[in-house]
Amino acid sequence: MNAMKLSNDHDQVKRLLCFYGDDFTGSTDVLEALFQAGLKTILFLEPPTLEMLREQFRNLDCYGVAGVGRSLSPEDMERELRPLLTTMKKAGAAVVHYKICSTFDSSPEIGSIGKAMEIGRDLFGGRYVPLLVGVPYLRRYTLFGNHFAAAGERIHRLDRHPTMSQHPVTPMVEADLREHLQKQTKMQTSLFDIIALEGSDKEVHGKIEQLIETEQPEVILFDVLDESRLEKAGRLIWQEANDGEGLFVVGSSGVEYALNACWKADGILPPTERKVVAVESVDRLLVVSGSCSPVTEKQIQRALEAGFIGIRVPMNELIQPELAQEAQLRLQQEVRSALENGQSVVLYTASGPQDQTIALIRETLAAQGLKTEDSGRLFGQALGRLTRELVAETGLSRILIAGGDTSGYITRELGIYALACKAALEPGGPLCRAYSTEPQFDGLELVLKGGQVGGENFFDKVRVGTTL
Incomplete structure (x- = not known):
């Protein structure tokens, strides 16, 4: 129209x-x-x-x-x-x-x-x-x-x-x-x-x-x-x-x-059914999760069962200035190695709402005079820098980001200023095309997933795609 x-x-x-x-x-x-x-x-x-x-x-x-x-x-x-x-x-x-x-x-x-x-x-x-x-x-x-x-x-x-x-x-x-x-x-x-x-x-x-x-x-x-x-x-x-x-x-x-x-x-739009577009599969997918919802927890579990490599983000180290640089380089190398071997990766900060590292991170934040709500900014910035390096180094064409704060910081690091929908995968979790100020990230496919969005096999569905 x-x-x-x-x-x-x-x-x-x-x-x-x-x-x-x-x-x-x-x-x-x-x-x-x-x-x-x-x-x-x-x-x-x-x-x-x-x-x-x-x-x-x-x-x-x-x-x-x-x-x-x-x-x-x-x-x-x-x-x-x-x-x-x-x-x-x-x-x-x-x-x-x-x-x-x-x-x-x-x-x-x-x-x-x-x-x-x-x-x-x-x-x-x-x-x-x-x-x-x-x-x-x-x-x-x-x-x-x-x-x-x-x-x-x-x-x-x-x-x-x-x-x-x-x-x-x-x-x-x-x-x-x-x-x-x-x-x-x-x-x-x-x-x-x-x-x-x-x-x-x-x-x-x-x-x-x-x-x-x-x-x-x-x-x-x-x-x-x-x-x-x-x-x-x-x-x-x-x-x-x-x-x-x-x-x-x-x-x-x-x-x-x-x-x-x-x-x-009223005839303002043509009387068509909901638009359905096939989504091609990708050989590997990077999932970056800053969500600790029960829905995301089940999705992580199912992805690991489907062959994804699960790598925990050492957030307790990344939020300590004296440990952050070494931890980030170590993590980046581990994820890059898996992706270069053709494996899909779930990079996660917490496995779910009962993850014991959540309390440990809160203690570390308090020791630095920071509040629990500061975690979203700190996690997001660290994951944003990491994702930027990984996408640039490995030539990924599609990524999935779970969590609102995480999505905001990662897209900012990639210079993304606008999104257009390419296809509906599951209610509330569409596949989008990114517009970026940086050519290497312009056209990147990504899914931004809220904590309550998607079925248990959603991560693998994003990787495999859909057919008509």
């Missing part, structure tokens, strides 16, 4: 949608959703310049910026989000989406979704801020305001989810998203529940108008159970967008799947 042009003094391009991802790996969820709809989309790792949007990436239907809002305080969110969202508003997109994780992890102090809503509401106005979190494609559901998410084969209420209920920074102790949000903002939130989404489009539209008239909400949370109701929610959001000068929306990649369904029904 060709982007729609706006005739104005700035010769800008009218786009369907712009988005800001509040964490690094989660931003690729939206990239995948828009790719599957056939929309030309680029995910920038830093806010793009106007020249980039006018020249190198002129014919985009949508674009996004991968951010770190989920790890920021409300004060830092104000500094980061307001100028960026202002720029997106000037781009003239019909919808500007603040993309959050489909498990809604946030708190009043860190990654406040309520704070993001307040900023967006102030900048964009509008009758209300749509909030849609469920994504059936990712097995995330909202019913009567309560949120549910998959873990393995089972679906758990969010406050009983084995991972999210024990999140180290933002544990989810409340499944009712309205109650959770009430601790972050004074904005009034109303629910458009699963029953309200029943009926014809005309009937559903009448129900939301009645809700707006009687409750005058500033935020409307949409229940999500299945694809048909998701499309109805998308139609309500799209109708609201058409009535204004750019609609600010908050939610997971379910927002894009909802809008995609509506756009196809």
Whole structure:
């Protein structure tokens, strides 16, 4: 689909949608959703310049910026989000989406979704801020305001989810998203529940108008159970967008799947099935994991069973200045030797959440006067430098990075400034093409995997690829 042009003094391009991802790996969820709809989309790792949007990436239907809002305080969110969202508003997109994780992890102090809503509401106005979190494609559901998410084969209420209920920074102790949000903002939130989404489009539209008239909400949370109701929610959001000068929306990649369904029904997009592209295999794959989630733990185990070489990163040495250089050279030589022998490698900082080295690393950090939260920066920088050397030395064409902080630092070390989706491998873990300022890394294929993403054999699937 060709982007729609706006005739104005700035010769800008009218786009369907712009988005800001509040964490690094989660931003690729939206990239995948828009790719599957056939929309030309680029995910920038830093806010793009106007020249980039006018020249190198002129014919985009949508674009996004991968951010770190989920790890920021409300004060830092104000500094980061307001100028960026202002720029997106000037781009003239019909919808500007603040993309959050489909498990809604946030708190009043860190990654406040309520704070993001307040900023967006102030900048964009509008009758209300749509909030849609469920994504059936990712097995995330909202019913009567309560949120549910998959873990393995089972679906758990969010406050009983084995991972999210024990999140180290933002544990989810409340499944009712309205109650959770009430601790972050004074904005009034109303629910458009699963029953309200029943009926014809005309009937559903009448129900939301009645809700707006009687409750005058500033935020409307949409229940999500299945694809048909998701499309109805998308139609309500799209109708609201058409009535204004750019609609600010908050939610997971379910927002894009909802809008995609509506756009196809309205003929804005061709009525095709989700885009499926074959992925060729590679002879060797480097996996760099800074994630300690139970999902990643199982993936590491399965990869080793499939023939990957597992190499533990000696992080306790790498964070000690007197030991770091020798440890890095030793590790680099070990990994390079395996790759040059044609073997695939899993390079990991921890085997899982119960890994005993986690406590040891915390003790080492404390001895240096550092906090536990400093580990992401230290680990990321060390792994970034290592990955850069390995890719340059061995000529790898594809890598997989697990963990949000790790992904951010490694892509920065490789000079990567933008990503385009090449193929959907598993929900939430697409294969991307990198744009880099450095020729040796430009065109590199990579997968950025969040902690909860992928089946147990995901690492081998990235190596082997897929067929049509």
